[in-house]
Amino acid sequence: MIKCNIQRERDRERETERETERETERERQRERDRERETERERQRERDRERETERDRERERQRERDRERDRERETERETERERDRERDRERDRERERQRERQRERQRERQRERQRERDRERETERERQRERQRERQRERQREREKDRETERKTERQRERQRERDRERDRERDRERDRDRERETERERQRERDRERDRERDRERERERERKRERERKRERDRERERQKERETERERKRERDRERERDRERETERETERERQREREAVKEFKETERERVEDATFCF
Known part of the structure; x- marks a missing residue:
């Protein structure tokens, strides 16, 4: 019983150390995620500024040709609503929505924007891959921890069963x-x-x-x-x-x-x- 208690105490100490390491890694990951989110927010702000400029351009176009502008504005508003909905769902969909919006600009602007989008998407994909690799590594570590915990738990369960049998006999x-x-x-x-x-x-x-x-x-x-x-x-x-x-x-x-x-x-x-x-x- 004393050996079992000592083993459990050692297991708890090792589990505490591993949890501290995992928490440190998670905190680093959260910090990196916050930095990436800050960068995405700056990009969204730039996108919003460009969208504001495009809105002014569309307003001038509506002044030049009201009927045509109403039709186009209806189409753009519908497209923007779909874009906003997809923005809330996933970042890549928001990027594609912004690409469709930028297609109404000059070809040179669209091409530059698509290139930037592809670069960002590539970077995000690399980041996701690194994140998945870290998750797989953490998963492997958790599996090892769980196996150790299961062995310890089986020992504890056998001891608890013996204790319960003694309690039942006393009852x-x-x-x-x-x-x-x-x-x-x-x-x-x-x-x-x-x-x-x-x-x-x-x-x-x-x-x-x-x-x-x-x-x-x-x-x-x-x-x-x-x-x-x-x-x-x-x-x-x-x-x-x-x-x-x-x-x-x-x-x-x-x-x-x-x-x-x-x-x-x-x-x-x-x-x-x-x-x-x-x-x-x-x-």
Whole structure:
């Protein structure tokens, strides 16, 4: 692993050096391109000046013969529009457009202009050829770099695959641990539910005992009432009030029991929902 890291560091250093050299060469090429573009711009400016002179000549011609000038101007304008469009597309097309425009001048001017155009085109072709050669050289260098990088990348990929396999094994082990923990949690929840059910059953049994005790109390009370009819008559109202109180208390106790059952069910559902959410999050 240390050797691999050292090799990668050396590869990065070599790649940095090669990239610096390539960037230096690209910067030189850009500088040469800017110089050539400046020269082309000067040439275009000279061409525009000559075009301005030709426009003045055409205007004088239009003054001499308006009808003929309109026809020629229409033709020239159409030709200039095509020339401008081709100028935007490629330099050689712009040169040919300017040649067609210069054909309307005197033969001597056209010939000189064509000669200059041919010279410029030849120079551009030489420059393009040199540029293509440099590109081919850079391409060969890049191919070598890519081959070295591919070898290094294959080594790194094999190492990454081994790392991923170890990670997958750890993930599988964690999944098995989570599954075992989930099963233990389910068992604990089932145990808690059984405990709650036993608590509810004990509470219901206590309620039944209380109800039986109340019934026995009522029976005893009725017996005493029979024995003490006169006393019961005087105390009837108080007894009815106490009876109503006991009934209300019974109702309240029953309602409290129902509320406890509802809260227990709600707590169970909330616990179950949290358990499901935790299990889902773990997975």
